[in-house]
Amino acid sequence: MAAQQAHYDDNVIAVIQDRLENLNKSERKVAEAILRNPKAATRYSIAALARAADVSEPTVNRFCRSFSATGFPDFKIRLAQSIATGTPYVGKNISQEDSVAEFADKIVFSTIASLDKARQGLSPKALAEAIDHLIQARQINFFGMGGSAPVALDAQHKFFRFNIPVMSYDDSLMQRMVAAGSGTGHVIVVISYTGRTREMVEIAEMARANGATVIGITAPDSPLSKVCSVALEVSATEDTEVYMPMSSRILHLTIIDILATGVTLKRGVDFQPHLKKIKDCLKATRLPVE
Amino acid sequence: MAAQQAHYDDNVIAVIQDRLENLNKSERKVAEAILRNPKAATRYSIAALARAADVSEPTVNRFCRSFSATGFPDFKIRLAQSIATGTPYVGKNISQEDSVAEFADKIVFSTIASLDKARQGLSPKALAEAIDHLIQARQINFFGMGGSAPVALDAQHKFFRFNIPVMSYDDSLMQRMVAAGSGTGHVIVVISYTGRTREMVEIAEMARANGATVIGITAPDSPLSKVCSVALEVSATEDTEVYMPMSSRILHLTIIDILATGVTLKRGVDFQPHLKKIKDCLKATRLPVE
DNA sequence: GGAAAGTGTAGTAATTTTATAAAAATTCTG
DNA sequence: CAGAATTTTTATAAAATTACTACACTTTCC
Incomplete structure (x- = not known):
């Protein structure tokens, strides 16, 4: 039920933006007309679209075909799906003039878009392996x-x-000391957005050399x-680039x-009471719900 | 331009399911044909849909209209949007039998759903006030x-x-000591999922009594x-309840x-070089891109 | 200057919608 | 409770809209 719908991953809007540079004059006009207001384009x-883009109808049709749709209606369906995924703000960068409501929405949507993209890119196999290692770990x-x-x-x-x-x-x-003292049965999870921090790479290497598992x-x-x-790999395109990492x-x-x-989940149902106990013990610190 | 797209709400599939009982014989046949395979229905x-539902074409058309679409093509567009957003939430609870890919998807989707819900609930006014206070703060x-x-x-x-x-x-x-020593010009941001931790409430009160701004x-x-x-209020319905807070x-x-x-943004363009400098200074710690 | 790619016009084919009539279901009356 | 009358529901067929194809013209690039 889950992966079943991963093959709809071709986000038309993103693809259009990608190929925008390589389009010829008229098709580009169509692309721009769509990007100007993707939601309206679905209607x-x-x-109407030919008029909005100031081209002829067959040009629009050819445009749709070039994005591997069987025709215009099919293209609209795909476009509709892309929009729903939460990508309306792709490329729309936050600007100085935005109202609070506007840039707040943009941030949320760009976070949503990254999450959706990451979901498609995540390898279930790697996740499963990581989980297995964590379950067997003597120390994390x-x-x-x-x-x-x-x-x-x-x-x-x-x-x-x-x-x-x-x-x-x-x-x-x-970190270096812990890595040096690690060994079989130890799991070290290294988190780094870029994956190029020299220090972290060295530490990871050291831990592995000592027999520890490095995720x-x-x-x-x-x-x-x-x-x-x-390796659990995610590429966060920080499109709301304001010089600080956000979605990553x-x-x-x-x-x-x-x-x-x-x-x-792997620990099984027997483990649930333990989790509940930890959660419940916080109750004493809380004010009652009136 | 911001609120304009609340399209996460009108999930056609959900609406069809809701109204299924109140439909007459033929329209029900159409509804069932669509629900049988919503994705195929968009194509x-x-x-073809009339044949699949064993009714006539105008019946399908009337059906679409009764779901406040202008006609069949319009209805298909809405359906396409529902599929991308709506379907994943159906049966969202994580179960013991889920494969890794399945529950990973569920977690991501439930996070996305919370984000979208939070976006709608956030008060731009409160955000703007908070930002104003933070800008003027001598200490945060x-x-x-x-x-x-x-x-x-x-x-x-x-x-x-x-x-x-x-x-x-x-x-x-x-926290208590900092609150006690705070005063005008100090901004204290208190983060608490429940908002009922006795300790935190007391600390917040103390800070305010001293003249500090509490967000x-x-x-x-x-x-x-x-x-x-x-108060920046968000209600995170932790629907993936595994006894630990996730989306909050x-x-x-x-x-x-x-x-x-x-x-x-409020600091203006003059401030951007400063941010860039901070970002750039990290370059030295990184391995080159080969 | 000619081939190749790109673009528009006009006509054709497909699809959707409307108008209308027939059938089924419901209600009302005798 | 039968049976007529009305309303609701459904389908047929024609009209209108929409999308597609073939072909001719224009531009661009060797």
């Missing part, structure tokens, strides 16, 4: 520096509930990704959620 | 305990870039929400993103 007839350590430190800390909070010794480190010296949450084909036992850490946290859920 | 012509402190500690830490990482003294605390004693990122109508200068912290992080972006 247009071929004649999460390493994250800078912007990934909060992610590591969050992971610690989650995995702490599993009754396994778990720690997170954001200090490379501590990387990082960018595809990065130096870090290559030295890991299991959300994606990383979601992967942590998936790993934690995987461990919970 | 059918009106004639983020408080978060337990699962919210990573969120507070993340906020610290983000706001550190703004050249204001900023710290995060996850220890209630430290709360918390649940609507919670005790904490009531004592804040500005993602929502909180997204709010942090929005606040940080708001501050960046």
Whole structure:
């Protein structure tokens, strides 16, 4: 039921944007007309779109065909699906003039878009392997520096509930020491958006050399990704680039959620009361619901 | 341009399912034919769907109209949109039997759903006020305990870039001391999923009594929400309940993103080079892209 | 200057919609 | 409770809209 709908991954809007440069004059006019207001485009007839783009109807038709649709109606259906996925804001960067409501929406939508993209890119096989390693671990350590430190800390909070010794480190010296002292049965999860922080790559290598399992949450084909036992790769295109990473850490946290859920599920029903106990013990610290 | 697209609400498939009982014989046949395979239905012509449902073409047309579409093609567009967004949520609860790919998808989709819901619920006015306070702050402190500690830490990482003294605390004693020592010009951002942690509410009250501005990122109508200068309220329905908070912290992080972006924008273009400098200085720690 | 690619016109084919009539279901009356 | 009358529902067929194809003209690039 899940993967069944992954093959609809061809996000037409994104594809149009990709190929925008390689289109000839008229087809480009069509592309621009669609991108100007993709949602409205789904309601247009071929004649209306032709007028909006200031081209002839057959040109629109040819345009649709070139995006591997059987014709205009088919193309509209695909367009409609792309829009629904939450990509209306692709490319629409946040601007100085935006109202709060506007840029807030843009941020949320771009986060949604990244999540959806990441979902398609995640390898279930790698996830399954990672979960298996985590279940068998005698000890788990999460390493994250800078912007990934909060992610590591969050992971610690989650995995702490599993009754396994778990720690997170954001200090490379501590990480180095832990890696040096690791061995078989230790799992080290290294979190790095770029996957190119030299320090982190070295630490990962060291841990592996000592026999520890290294799980990387990082960018595809990065130096870090290559030295890991299991690499969970996500590419976050930070399109709301305001000089700080935003969606990447959300994606990383979601992967942590998936790993934690995987461990919970594999632990089986017997383990649920334990989790409930941890949750319930917080009740004493809370104000009653009036 | 922002609210204009609330298209996540009108999920045609859900509406059809709702109204299934109240339809007459033929229209019901159409409904069932569509529900049998909604995805295929988007490719059918009106004639093909009529045949599949064993009714006449005008019946199909009337059916579409009764679901407030202007006609069959329009209806197909809506259906296409529903499939992309709506279907995944159906039967969203994670079960023991799920494959990794399945529950991973479910987690991502439920996160997306929460984000979209939060987007609709967020008050732009409250956000704008919060941003104004943050810009004028002489000092900012983020408080978060337990699962919210990573969120507070993340906020610290983000706001550190703004050249204001900023710290995060996850220890209630430290928080209490900071609150006690706060005053006018100090902004304290209190992050709490439930908004009912007694300790946090007390601390927030104390800070306010001292003249500090308290921004709360918390649940609507919670005790904490009531004592804040500005309350940013999000209700995260943790539908993937596995006894640990998941989407709530993602929502909180997204709010942090929005606040940080708001501050960046208001600071204006002059400030951008400073952000770029901070980003660039990390380059030295990275391995080159081969 | 000629081949190749690109674009538009006009006519054709497909699809959808409307008008209308027949059938079924429901209600009302005797 | 039968049976006529009305309303609702459904289908046939014609009209209108929409999308597609063939071909001719224009531009661009060797």
